[in-house]
Amino acid sequence: MTDKNLSQDVLKKIKSKNLKPKPKWGFLLKNWVFWVLGTLTIILGAISLGITMFLLTATNWTLHNELNSSFFSLILNALPYFWMILLALMTVVTHYNVRHTRKGYKLKTSHLTTGIIIISLISGLIFFGAGTAKEIEEQMQNHMPPYKQLHNMKMKRMQKRIEKFQELHPDRKLPPKFNELNKLDFDRKPPTRPPLTY
């Protein structure tokens, strides 16, 4: 096939099959979808970060410190993994979405990741500072049964650990605020022993 024939054959095919360029709006929409998804995931990531901050500040670290013998077990038991995993997931999805916008490929991976982290951090701080993170967390506990179940499971585990700790160390006093745990909503029988007071 000569050069001339190939191009002409393609043109003939275009005409015979009545092929037309796809409309511009379709391409614009695709680009916008990635931007909108990127924005949504970064907001979700920021909310996750805000809630992580809220839960970390609300955690009774003194109590955790007493219950955990090593730093590793302290970290393992006290961190809000659900939100941290969601934050990591949203960072990856945002990265993917921005990368797939029209000019997203031009951004350096390190720059893009740093940008996402900085935006999430600032927005997360705003959500945390404004009390939105706390509000969302409470709303989720009230209106999302699976989340409440997850939270209760964590609290039950914590309660068991406290009970075990007290059995093993009857002479050791747990730090104040422990009684706050009694306010939690358990769907099991309350402990038979009288609540501790400090």
Next chain:
Amino acid sequence: MKNTNSKALKDEELVRLSLENSDNFLHLMQRYETRLLAYIHRLINAPTEDAEDILQEVFIKTYENLNDFDTSLRFSSWIYRITHNHTISFYRKFKNQPSTLSTGESQTFFENLRDDTDIPNQINQKLNSKKIATLLQKLDKKYHTVLILRYLEGKDYSEISDILKKPMGTVATLLNRAKSHFKKILITNGHDG
């Protein structure tokens, strides 16, 4: 539009005219046909008929997606990107052997690469075109592609970035690694003559 008139027009203007009338797309195809056919051959060792089929599909795809062309890019980068992606898909489907460069291409490739790399002199003298082509085949596909784009297609970093849809920094790293791998292969295999 007459052929003489079309030659004076930029690719971007031809894109605009092709959107108005498909006949004008012929000038764009004719402008890129030889280059893209050669590029397909350089990327995969497809028989001529297959390469022409790939190119036909590339042109149709390009025509259908003309409205997606971003005028801030060079048209050549865009059509090379479509060709590259389509050819690689074809390669994955049919697993052709890596391409073999012709004698002239190997020579041009090596001369361009040598100007940009510190390859020991004793290796330069012992290499012939066939050997260069064989050694190039030993490279990983991603290194092979980036070397072809840089030293045979003569694309700059920004164009390679647009064709491969990778950040410029990644292109620079890929190219450095590709050169370094090729140099290693040259040193370990190049002395056999």
